Amino acid sequence: MRITQFNLVKVVAMICIISCISDFIVLFLLGNCYPGYSQLKNTISSLGASVSPVSYVISLWWIFIGTVFVFFGIIIGKAFDINHKNVKIASLLIILYGLGEGIGSGLFKADRIEGGLTKPFIIHNILGGIGVIAALILPLIMRKLITKKTMFHFYLFSWVVFIIGIITMLLFAIRFSPNEHNFLVLYKGLWQRLFLLNLYTYFIVISIIMYNKEV
Template sequence: MEVARLYLVKITAIICITICILDIIVLFLAGLYYPGYSQLKMTMSSLGASESPVSEFISAWWIFIGVAFIFFGIVFRKAFGSNHKNVRLASLLLILYGLGEGIGSGVFKADRIAGKMTDSFVMHDIAGGIGVIAALILPLVMKEVMTKENKPGLTLLSQIIFTVGFITMLLFTIRFSSDENNFIVFYKGLWQRIFMLNLYVYFIVISAIMYHKKI
């Protein structure tokens, strides 16, 4: 049983690392098939909107990623010990990220009609917001998990990831400002991608620790 669990943890860690790398590549390539799309100025949600030529593919991809992160969250708990409260909380945050930023973003499209947000757009933002907040809190919880695992180096990384994530999240949420000429609003796509890259670096580090963990 322990051997089977060890293999499950290792395979899940590899899957998470692969998905994090693939997601960056897939979203970049998808933008190339959207005439006029700007990676720096437009949000990733635009790729999944109904008017996007890659809408159905991106929505399906996000749902797939969501399921993968939910699975990752479940196996994470098995890897680090389900009896530890911070491990259970970290596992829950990973699952919420998968549900919100993955499945929620894929199911609900960020559509506008006559310039106004649709109900689907609102649900997309709510689901994505839940996922983003869960991801932002994760490093704070992981600091406690890694203290238990005697990995002090991750404490500093967790602080850096949280700080960068918090700043880029604030810059990205200013997109709701009406001043489209504002530098921060103008490059909303850039802030979102830095937030994602920052988070994925953290996921990859966690996955690497999981892979080398002895159960």
């Protein structure tokens, strides 16, 4: 049976929802396969470092997840008015997130060497940073796309997601502090996962809206 544009939007929306939920499950399961790894104290990136026993598996998973978000960013234009400026921006931001935090993290490992950082680690951080910035900006664009008049609760939700995103990102950024025993620095893994939970919840809500929208 021919796949219509309407069906394609629904399929991609469902895949995005499943992928967001699955990513948390995979991160938890693979983290438990890494002796000494703490879900609250260690960063997600360290799962993909060369010294990690799950490095190869998690890298492939991140590339898959990143690809899902790239397609999600492309298809969002089919769910809304593709000629609308804010749709194009939202699409680009989601694609950048998929390329940076997903595919980029999978291709470039966060490896450290004694006394410095490796080139892959630096590229990993740069691409991840681009992805995070894109994710932070997304709610500000989506609130213009789905306005206060058309969906008031989503408009408010976008602001909440943006604020929580800023707070959790700043908390995670404190990991660069020289005081490694500081509570905020120690629990960097927690802040990173809260940032991810906040973002994935937003992606899931957008996916539900796309699924229910008549194309």
